[in-house]
Each structure stands twice: as structure tokens, then as C-alpha cells.
Amino acid sequence: DTGVSQDPRHKITKRGQNVTFRCDPISEHNRLYWYRQTLGQGPEFLTYFQNEAQLEKSRLLSDRFSAERPKGSFSTLEIQRTEQGDSAMYLCASSLVQGYYGYTFGSGTRLTVV
């Protein structure tokens, strides 16, 4: 198993454009999480899936953000009409259903909105 993969590693986009990120979790992991991390801060929860069902979404997540996990495998996070405040590292993590195993993180996608 190659761990959690995220693509792309870096994305520079102009304000107002749409972007989509992909995350491939560890295949045995039922749960998939998206977090956002800005400089000097810890990861901030955005949303999570158990298999293909999106079970929770942070109140911080505006309507411009949407995430999917079709067939319970890979996941995509889309940001529409990007704003400069969206610039951050977007982290994907996966875990087994039992939360006490902790997360396996991907390397993240760094988004810069210019």
C-alpha cells in the first residue's frame, strides 16, 4: 500500500476560478477526512466520509466547497469561485472506522489564489 495520495501537490489559480483536488486513501480505510491548514495553525476540519456517505460538514465550509466520494474509494474536493482567503494547504486523511487508530495523512495540496 502506498499510503494516502493527493493530487496535485501544488495549485496556483486566479481568483474566481474553480479548482478540484483528488485524494486516494488507503484502500482498507472506511473513513476519509478533509482538513485545511493555514500558516501557523493546526489542521481545521472540513468534512468527512464513511464509505461513500458524507456524514459531517463543518460550518466553516461555505457553499462554494463541495466534496464527493463516489463508490467509497477516492474523494474530490471542489472549490468554486476561489477567493484569496482560500489559499491554504488542503489535507486528506483516512482511517479505519474505529477512531482510536488515528489518521494517515496525505502530503497535502497547497492552493495559492492570486
Added chain:
Amino acid sequence: AQSVTQLGSHVSVSEGALVLLRCNYSSSVPPYLFWYVQYPNQGLQLLLKYTTGATLVKGINGFEAEFKKSETSFHLTKPSAHMSDAAEYFCAVSDHTNAGKSTFGDGTTLTVKP
């Protein structure tokens, strides 16, 4: 609701000296506690975790942490710092009633001086 406070955003030690990174948590139910390490431009890697049982837990790279319920603390220690330990460290809390969602502290950057 859960929260994590990491005391000291920057800690500097000499190579060979004791490392102590402080973490205090708040949780309304028995917590699961984690320490993660993050190297530049990478995702987070699990160092160690406390779920139940022995309150002194050992992790990778010679790190250990002790869960102290009375102090709501989970401080991370290493007897002798190595240059390769320089990184950012995050403490996280989750509970078994919250679907394994973790709340992270803002991190502590560890610098190791030769």
C-alpha cells in the same frame, strides 16, 4: 466540544537535551489523544496515541507521552534531541462519540541547535 492548547508555539533545545512539548486538552468524554509530526511541505505523521490502558505511551523515533487525566495533559517528551527531530508537532484529541473526528492544536515548532 473538544479543544487542544499547545503551550509554546516555538521550542528550541540543544542536540542531546531533553525535549518537552506541552499539550492540554478539553473533552466532555474520555478522550483519545494523539501526537503528530509534520516536516516542511509534507502531511502529518502519527507519532503516538493514547486510547485506553497504560497512561505512558511510547511512539516512533524515541518519543513518549503521558496521559494525566487530573491535569488534562498529554505532554510529549524525548530524552535526547536529535537534529532530525526539528519539525512541527501537533497534539490532537478525538472521542469515540464523535465519529473519530480529531481537533488539533496550533502546533509547536521544535528547533534543535547543534
